Amino acid sequence: GSPLEFNVPRFYGRAIMIVTREATLGIKEIRNLAFEVIPFAVCQERDILEVDLEADGTLSLDPTMFDASGISNCGSSMTTSPSQVGCLNEGWTEVTLNVRDGDTIETCSTNVKVNDVTPPIASCRNRTIALDQFGFASINAGVVDK
Numbered sequence: 001g002s003p004l005e006f007n008v009p010r011f012y013g014r015a016i017m018i019v020t021r022e023a024t025l026g027i028k029e030i031r032n033l034a035f036e037v038i039p040f041a042v043c044q045e046r047d048i049l050e051v052d053l054e055a056d057g058t059l060s061l062d063p064t065m066f067d068a069s070g071i072s073n074c075g076s077s078m079t080t081s082p083s084q085v086g087c088l089n090e091g092w093t094e095v096t097l098n099v100r101d102g103d104t105i106e107t108c109s110t111n112v113k114v115n116d117v118t119p120p121i122a123s124c125r126n127r128t129i130a131l132d133q134f135g136f137a138s139i140n141a142g143v144v145d146k
Contacts, residue, residue, distance in 0.1 A: 041067070041078075041097045041098070041099040041106045041107055041108040042067070042108060043066050043067070043097050043108035043109060043110040044065075044066050044067075044110055045110070049065065049066065049110065049111070049112040049113065050112065050113040050114075050115060051065070051085070051112055051113070051114055051115065052115045052116075052117045053085070053086065053087065053090075053114065053115065053116050053117065053118065054118075055118050057086050057087045057116065057118070058084055058085070058086045059084065059085050059086075059114070060083065060084050061080040061082065061083055061084060061085060061095060061112075062080075063078035063079055063080050063097055063098075064078070065112075066080060066095055066097045066110055066112070067097060067099075076099050076100055076101040077099075077100050077101075078097060078098065078099050078100075079097075079098045079100070080095050080096065080097055080098070081095070081096045081098065082095065085112075085114050087116055089114045090114050090115070090116050091113065091114065092111050092112070092113055092114075093111065093112055093113075093114050094109055094110070094111055094112075095109065095110055095111070095112050096108070096109045097109070097110070123145070123146040124144045124145065124146060125144060125145075125146050127139075127143055127144055129143075
Protein backbone atom coordinates (compact mmCIF):
# COMPACT_ATOMS: atom_id res chain seq x y z
CA GLY A 1 0.00 0.00 0.00
CA SER A 2 0.91 3.62 -0.12
CA PRO A 3 2.13 5.50 2.95
CA LEU A 4 -0.28 7.78 4.74
CA GLU A 5 1.18 10.79 6.47
CA PHE A 6 -0.64 12.84 9.08
CA ASN A 7 0.25 15.36 11.73
CA VAL A 8 -0.21 14.65 15.41
CA PRO A 9 0.06 17.16 18.28
CA ARG A 10 3.28 19.18 18.42
CA PHE A 11 4.78 17.08 21.22
CA TYR A 12 4.69 13.97 19.05
CA GLY A 13 5.64 15.61 15.77
CA ARG A 14 4.60 13.74 12.64
CA ALA A 15 3.58 10.11 12.18
CA ILE A 16 4.01 8.11 8.99
CA MET A 17 1.85 5.00 8.68
CA ILE A 18 2.42 2.34 6.03
CA VAL A 19 -0.81 0.47 5.24
CA THR A 20 -0.21 -2.96 3.70
CA ARG A 21 -3.69 -4.39 3.17
CA GLU A 22 -7.34 -3.86 3.97
CA ALA A 23 -9.25 -6.49 5.90
CA THR A 24 -12.81 -7.45 4.92
CA LEU A 25 -14.27 -5.27 7.69
CA GLY A 26 -12.43 -2.20 6.44
CA ILE A 27 -9.83 -2.33 9.22
CA LYS A 28 -6.36 -1.61 7.96
CA GLU A 29 -3.34 -3.56 9.13
CA ILE A 30 -0.54 -1.27 10.20
CA ARG A 31 2.80 -2.72 9.17
CA ASN A 32 5.05 0.15 10.18
CA LEU A 33 4.45 3.24 12.25
CA ALA A 34 7.22 5.77 12.62
CA PHE A 35 7.22 9.01 14.56
CA GLU A 36 9.38 11.96 13.73
CA VAL A 37 9.65 14.05 16.87
CA ILE A 38 10.19 17.67 16.01
CA PRO A 39 12.51 19.25 18.59
CA PHE A 40 11.09 21.98 20.73
CA ALA A 41 12.51 24.28 23.35
CA VAL A 42 10.88 25.02 26.69
CA CYS A 43 12.65 27.67 28.76
CA GLN A 44 12.57 28.23 32.50
CA GLU A 45 10.12 30.90 33.62
CA ARG A 46 11.13 34.47 32.89
CA ASP A 47 12.74 36.67 35.52
CA ILE A 48 13.53 33.91 38.06
CA LEU A 49 17.00 32.77 37.02
CA GLU A 50 20.10 34.39 38.49
CA VAL A 51 23.75 33.65 37.74
CA ASP A 52 26.92 34.95 39.38
CA LEU A 53 29.92 35.93 37.28
CA GLU A 54 33.24 34.18 37.95
CA ALA A 55 36.14 36.13 39.48
CA ASP A 56 37.36 37.06 35.97
CA GLY A 57 34.05 38.83 35.27
CA THR A 58 32.67 36.27 32.80
CA LEU A 59 30.46 33.18 32.87
CA SER A 60 29.90 30.55 30.16
CA LEU A 61 26.19 29.73 29.97
CA ASP A 62 25.26 26.05 30.13
CA PRO A 63 22.06 25.40 28.13
CA THR A 64 20.78 23.02 30.81
CA MET A 65 20.48 26.04 33.14
CA PHE A 66 17.61 27.33 30.99
CA ASP A 67 16.01 24.15 29.63
CA ALA A 68 12.68 23.21 31.20
CA SER A 69 12.17 19.96 29.25
CA GLY A 70 12.82 20.66 25.61
CA ILE A 71 12.73 17.43 23.62
CA SER A 72 13.89 15.70 20.49
CA ASN A 73 14.06 12.07 19.42
CA CYS A 74 17.49 12.09 17.81
CA GLY A 75 20.10 13.37 20.18
CA SER A 76 19.52 17.04 19.71
CA SER A 77 22.05 19.65 20.68
CA MET A 78 21.30 22.71 22.80
CA THR A 79 23.10 26.06 22.75
CA THR A 80 22.45 29.49 24.18
CA SER A 81 22.75 32.93 22.71
CA PRO A 82 24.72 34.60 24.10
CA SER A 83 26.94 31.68 25.09
CA GLN A 84 28.83 33.81 27.61
CA VAL A 85 27.97 36.83 29.75
CA GLY A 86 30.24 39.37 31.42
CA CYS A 87 30.28 42.58 33.39
CA LEU A 88 28.56 44.46 30.55
CA ASN A 89 25.56 42.10 30.94
CA GLU A 90 25.09 42.85 34.65
CA GLY A 91 21.39 43.09 35.50
CA TRP A 92 18.61 41.46 33.45
CA THR A 93 19.75 39.94 30.15
CA GLU A 94 17.69 38.01 27.60
CA VAL A 95 19.05 34.55 26.81
CA THR A 96 17.81 32.42 23.89
CA LEU A 97 17.89 28.62 24.15
CA ASN A 98 18.35 26.85 20.78
CA VAL A 99 17.42 23.17 20.42
CA ARG A 100 18.71 21.67 17.16
CA ASP A 101 17.91 18.29 15.63
CA GLY A 102 19.47 17.98 12.18
CA ASP A 103 18.26 20.95 10.16
CA THR A 104 15.39 21.75 12.53
CA ILE A 105 15.94 24.45 15.15
CA GLU A 106 13.48 25.50 17.83
CA THR A 107 14.08 28.39 20.23
CA CYS A 108 12.70 29.99 23.35
CA SER A 109 13.87 32.98 25.36
CA THR A 110 14.07 33.84 29.03
CA ASN A 111 15.56 36.59 31.16
CA VAL A 112 18.45 35.90 33.49
CA LYS A 113 19.79 38.22 36.16
CA VAL A 114 23.57 38.49 35.90
CA ASN A 115 25.28 39.37 39.20
CA ASP A 116 28.84 40.62 39.61
CA VAL A 117 29.61 39.30 43.11
CA THR A 118 33.38 39.78 43.11
CA PRO A 119 34.32 42.96 44.95
CA PRO A 120 36.87 45.24 43.30
CA ILE A 121 40.43 45.18 44.60
CA ALA A 122 42.19 48.50 45.01
CA SER A 123 45.91 48.35 44.39
CA CYS A 124 47.75 51.55 45.24
CA ARG A 125 51.35 52.68 45.27
CA ASN A 126 52.93 55.23 47.54
CA ARG A 127 53.61 58.58 45.93
CA THR A 128 55.15 61.79 47.12
CA ILE A 129 53.18 64.82 45.99
CA ALA A 130 54.46 68.38 46.18
CA LEU A 131 52.07 70.98 47.54
CA ASP A 132 51.61 74.31 45.86
CA GLN A 133 52.23 77.67 47.56
CA PHE A 134 48.78 77.49 49.16
CA GLY A 135 49.28 73.99 50.58
CA PHE A 136 47.16 72.17 47.97
CA ALA A 137 47.85 69.42 45.46
CA SER A 138 45.81 67.94 42.67
CA ILE A 139 46.06 64.22 41.84
CA ASN A 140 44.07 61.71 39.81
CA ALA A 141 43.61 57.96 40.19
CA GLY A 142 46.37 57.21 37.67
CA VAL A 143 48.96 58.69 40.02
CA VAL A 144 48.34 56.14 42.79
CA ASP A 145 47.00 53.16 40.80
CA LYS A 146 49.44 50.23 40.49
